[in-house]
Amino acid sequence: MTSQLKHALTAEARALGFDCIGVTDPDAIAEAARHFREFIDQGAHGDMDWLAAQPERRMDPRVLWPGVRSVIMLGVNYGPDENPLDILKRRARGAISVYAQGDDYHDVIKKRLKALARWLAARSGAEVKVFIDTAAVMEKPLGQAAGLGWQGKHTNLVSREFGSWLFLGAIYTGADLPRDRAETDHCGSCRACLDICPTTAFPAPYRLDARRCISYLTIENKGPIPREFRKAIGNRIYGCDDCLAACPWNKFAQQGREAKLAARDQLRAASLAELARLDDAAFRALFAKSPVKRIGRNRFLRNVLTAIGNAGDAGLAHEARRLLDDESPLVRGAAVWALSQLLPRDEFAALAAGEADAETDESVRDEWQALT
Template sequence: MADLKARLVDKALAEGFAGVGVCRPDSAPGIAERLDRFVAQGRHGQMGWMAERMQWRGDPAALWPAARSVVMLAELYTPDHDPLDVLEQRDRAAVSVYAQNRDYHDIVKKRLKRVGRWLVEQEGCEIKVFVDTAPVMEKPLAQAAGLGWQGKHTNLLSRELGNWFFLGAIFTTAELEPDQPGEENCGSCTACLDICPTHAFPAPFQLDARRCISYLTIEHKGPVDEELRPLLGNRIYGCDDCLAICPWNKFAQEATEMRYLGREDLRAPALADLAKLDDAGFRAMFSGSPIKRIGRDRFVRNVAYAIGNSGDPALVSGVQGLCEDSDATVADAARWAVGRLKDGRTE
């Protein structure tokens, strides 16, 4: 069992993963209770899928009862620039680092399948691979597998990797030696909590998605509450503040997958250009990107909020034409933006 695991780790690292750990499907106790509290408090917002199939999401062993081991793998996407710099360029858009190039789901899943096929060939076992597409609580399982710990911002942290990495899972019927779980090492640091523009963390290790900018710009449908709109700043897809400020990133390793490195046109795109996108233009610009899944209307809604927060009256003409957009939410966002710019408001 130890020999098989050692060879599995070597194979995963050779395929490009930066970290590998193993746990049992039932080795992350407390998941169900945490999920129940999160949903009962309504902190999942419009993400109805969080409440669906909770018996599987809260109990990984129930997802596939035949599984004996879970292999958790880390895939680096460490940026080569400071994601916080663009926040000072108010006529430019801030796009979350992970979405500045190719969709990670496809890249990670293909890599997972190659590792999984190798394991099947070696052991004659069965496997199922998951990349954020099934009712799997990846972060608690990754902590149980020793890849790191869930920090106060609820994302996974690692002494060796920082916090810029995706997670993938291979459930298998093979018996593999489990690793020691990761231990929390945040100490007294509250940098991630303090930097959050919308105060989305009610307490350390707790997130209220309804106030999280990543949720508001990606998952939330319809108008964003007016009290939250000014707090979005120029963030139009996701938010990296709590990740970027984490001191553990001083140990972050460089990403080796070139398809994650930010496209030049997405590092700090001009808001005026993005506001002009129709559906065809949006689809063309974001082909192969995770941004494509939110659709043109939600994306342009976010752009309009960012323009309203820019304080730049020169952008009024760019958003004025959206005030009569066929999508009511876009039109509402555009009118809000025009009103703020004409009033000279930046708060």
Template sequence: MAGQTPERRAERPAAPGAPDFATKEAIRARAFEMGFDAAGFAKAGAPPADGANLAAFLGGGRHGDMTWLAETFARRADPQALWPEARTVIALGVNYGPAEDPRALQGRADRGAVSVYARNRDYHDVVKKRVKRLARWIVETRGGEVKVFVDTAPVMEKPLAARAGIGWQGKHTNLVSRTFGSWLFLAEVFTTLALPPDAPETDLCGSCNRCAEACPTDALAEPYRMNAARCLSYVTIEHKGAIAADLRPALGNRIYGCDDCLAACPWNKFSRPTAEAAFQARPDLDAPRLAELAGLDDAAFRRAFAGTPIKRTGRDRLLRNVLIAIGNSGDAALLSVVRPRLEDESPLVREAAQWAFGRLSGAPGPASQG
């Protein structure tokens, strides 16, 4: 069969009822060969705490207008509700660590800060191809049935990854790894194979609270509890409407996402920059000029961001963010790029332009008068 080696074909299957450690370690080795940086195994069933934590998150309204989280609650709370035949979840991680602290860009008022994960190819596309290859190899060489996920279904990736031992959910609610800090893309292979689980990783946050201290909007007021409605990643990416007035100054020059809580984690001292070219920053997305972004029409936006996560958000939301960043810049010279957007076809863009005009000139934008 494709992908097999003579050594793997010679391995004997585990005796009936015995833990199949040979298959588990063969899969892990193959995952590393295929470019994954972390691989762990967990039973497919979820503990009640996962569903309870999700219910509390939704019940507190901390999900903002991400209504799909509530709509898919039943399947999201338990992998076996999503696929009852699943016996094992193989949790996978790919390092996307940046070469420099992404917060260093925040002092450059004429440039936009783009989240590390969005500065090049869309990781969903890159990682999913790799996961599919691994899953195909598992079926061809080890049997069973599989389903693969890369943030593409109601799967609670971070609790699964923590149970599989590749990290723990830190106080910023994201996964933290001893080896890669806070910089891992996650993916999963669900399989009908019953494989021995790995030991869950220990929570090593201790008394550290740097992630919460770094958050510019106090979205992490409670450890391990994210208020997504105040998180700048949610606000700049998922939120479709106008951004709340009290959050706009906190955006600074962030135009797509926010990495502050991730970058503040002390465990990043053990991380290393990604070797994956598709995740290294493109020069035009490393520190894009706000003035150039403000001039994009829809066609230019699509050309500039084809193949990146930014394209999914759309031109109007990006320009909303860009204009707020321009308003925060304090640079009155940028009024020249704000004025054309006062007549933009998009109400969302016009409103942000009016706010930016008022911030830089001290007067309301012409389109807002009368």
């Protein structure tokens, strides 16, 4: 009876647009939980305090919900239609991570998860709970345990069928469903994902120091980007796909079939000059329904100005200079750094002599002083 239910569940998941599905035990991630504890204890999560809050709930699904008997893991392919590394050569254009070029995957996938969960509850009579990555769930280890793929040396899930490009969601259920076989590691001796990282964010294979990761620095980090990483960020203005795109298993990847997750033309390679002119209303309009909107206009312009400083185009200096008068100290400080990279040294020093004394924010004054 349970095997028939699982077969029907798989068919329903495919009909709803999920590309893969697997089932695992709630206690299948004990080893991953140990590594997660080490990650937190070492402070490698940076300012992501939500990761360190009640870690037991992530480490053991039964702590999050004692009634869970099976964990259903689901994946949606969002494979890009072009190489995400190509835009890094176009230095006057902003590189936005593939996952954020379309609609917010949380909204798209959560509706499907809820629909599938309702179907399962009606068929089985068991309780269900739906989770996507805003909840205290270790999706990637659970995805490996359920056979969707394996956690590569870059700590992300890799699929033999979809490469690096899977959004994950979970359904916890009180139904006892047949388990799938866990996927084995197929990385071998390959180091492509580790070696390509611009900020050396991997102290060892299968270990990430988020504090050095460009995705963390441009998204989760609320303050100025540390000076030691600014040049390495290049033109990446929201996230980074380097370690994902470098994986050789992407030769089997397929283009995503969900239109809402496909890249919007205006976000593929947006002009840094145009992005630098966004006020709050224009920012919200451009990134409506996009994950980018959650970091806000000021953090986004901080990233854009870092990319402008790396563009090597003196013609962009006027965009940075205009933003020296921005209301946000975060934006003003990033504009200072951009100008220090674009203007001749004597011109920047002359500008600093007038601007630094007039600056009211201590952090921005420190930026002027450190760069002159």
